[in-house]
Amino acid sequence: MPTSVTAAVSRGAGQEFLIEELLLEDPRPDEILVRYSAAGLCHTDLEAAAGHLPTPHPVVLGHEGAGTVEAVGTAVTGFTPGDSVVLSLDSCGTCRNCLAGQPAYCDHHIPLNFHSRRADGSVGLRDASGRPVHDHFFGQSSFASHGLAHSRGLVKVPAGLPLSMLAPLGCGLITGAGAVLNSLRVQAGSTVAVFGLGAVGLAALMAAAASGATRIIAVDRNSERLSLAAELGATEVIDATTANTTEAVMDLTGGRGVDHSVESTGAIPVMNTAVAVLAPLGSAAILGVAVLDAALQANAFELLKGRTVTGSVMGHQAPGLLIPRLLDLHQQGRFPLEHLVTTYPLTDIDRAIADVGAGTTVKAVLTHHA
Template identity: 55%
Template sequence: MTRNTVHGAGTERITAAVVREKNGDFIIETLERESDLRLDEVLVRVVATGLCQTDVHVRDQNLPTPLPAVLGHEGSGVVEAVGAAVQTVAPGDHVTMSYQSCGHCRSCLTGYPAYCERSFPLNFGGARADGTNALRDDAGHEIHGHFFGQSSFATHAVATERNVVKVPVDAPLELLGPLGCGIQTGAGAIMNSLAVPAGASVVVFGAGAVGLSAIMAAHAVGASPIIAVDVVDERLILAEELGATHTVNARTADVSASVRDIAPGGVDFALEITGRPSMLTLAVDVLAPLGTAGLIGGAPAGTQAPVDMNTLLGGRTVRGIAQGDSIPQLFIPELIKMHQAGRFPFDRLVTFYDFADINTAVADTQSGKAIKPILRIPTSHTISN
């Protein structure tokens, strides 16, 4: 396999969106990137990157990634160079980038890298695993990068072999980035975490990108009924178009009564994606005996949700879900095949934005105007010093 490895001291200029202060705008800047790649690193020219609510949470410092930082964790692009030890991708390959994991802990070694023991520092620490960083601004100050092992709000991302996924060259590359986080989380919750069988009943609380991905997956595996719960009628309409058999507007209806009207005796599976404690309580309450509620939605540290302990005695289960229990290198290609076969039309969730309009994309996400923004990253010149 031909390699283009990067050697020698020096830097390369890239363009990136930098957030410098809590609640601040993303600022498009020129940064310096170390030209040397570590043995396991992969340099990706970013073609496009999804915008996720997690990026906004970090911008607002609801999650403690240090600032200033380059965020972005749903990138797709073309490999430009690889470290000397990289075996699975080569320059010219099309890839998506996903979450980071260590590969050595018990969770990673048993096939559950989404629950890596070092998950938080590797994905939110703003540096490599050894604490170093590849990015500096023009004044020579460190800019925190390596967010989710990529920092894809940039023309180039330094990823690793563990968190890049080779994808077919005939797949629409600029569309694929969100498969690395939000979309694989929703679909994986149904297909991997809960292993929902055909004919099972499912309710999904929250019809954003993750929830709608879960609904598409539930439809693909033959679940029925599939109930979507949200407060935005337009999203509920889209949920029906993507496979929901029933919808409930939580702003105007009694959700518990509505769900039980649709599924007498309760549902087999419930997914809570809103991060609201009352919704997790409700998700457990509407379960049938032996049903399972999966929690995806994040909440501030220390948030608690009341659950009737006697409800759990009916064989009901509550479990948390990270990244849809996905091994990205295995699951993302399957989602692409499903999309190509017309069974997983996640392109219906997407709105494209120019990279320069990143703050507009954030505003549209927060207002509900956009479900899954994708930023198109322009090709940038590189200058070696």
């Protein structure tokens, strides 16, 4: 029996989301039906809605879902109805990188996460006129009350935790925190600079504090974000609207530079700065998504001093391992993600988008009510 679904539908590039009633197929043998409680709003969702990604329309987006398992297909193991879950990316599970525990670098990442359909080309949603609506975006399409997912994209979480707070762990927060914990491997006593204080950058900052970094320099153009960064562990803040950020970081470090830097803006000049402020043997993690064909610039001679530059997505570790790590830190009060989240009803998705764009909300989470 198909499930009635309330969803935010993107029907064309650049169009506003429409709240619609759809019908969702029963789960196939390898699928799980999830009742979503919440879904984080991520820049990637907006890029797909704008037509900048290889995602067809009409489509239900959303890739930071959290909810409860309602039904499982006959071939599914490890999950049962009633399980609380956070959803992350989809992956094939069989390629070299998946087998190495790095599903974010799956050989089939683009079709599985952006093409918004099953491997056989089918979709699970129909609109009121019986026309297909694309789903399976990142294996979940969580801007909806219900969706179909695969077990490899689900992570069980303890019952009773506030799922609206946990939803951003599916992408944005693990991207920032995982870069610090796994890509850079920040150690106690380190100096870290974080460029860009959105949800990704602030997650990186909190992870740096949890790792024992003794100096954390936060850089942004938004004074409220800089104040929040100070509350979350930044030891110094730099307002990029009034300071030359390269000179400011070097001045704060006595001309040495930082051991690690994290860039989360997607702006090439900021990426260049994140590399330029590295100390010898320092490492920079580039997390922001730049325009296609954009070129990063670095001083080749300075790189000879043991400096490294790395890209990192989705935390550089399987979400099934990284999400529980961050939950443990959260339970200890060392990863206070609740300070980043503002909730909105799904029907207020346009207001959430506007608030994020204006910089008044760090991480918008859309909530669903039965």
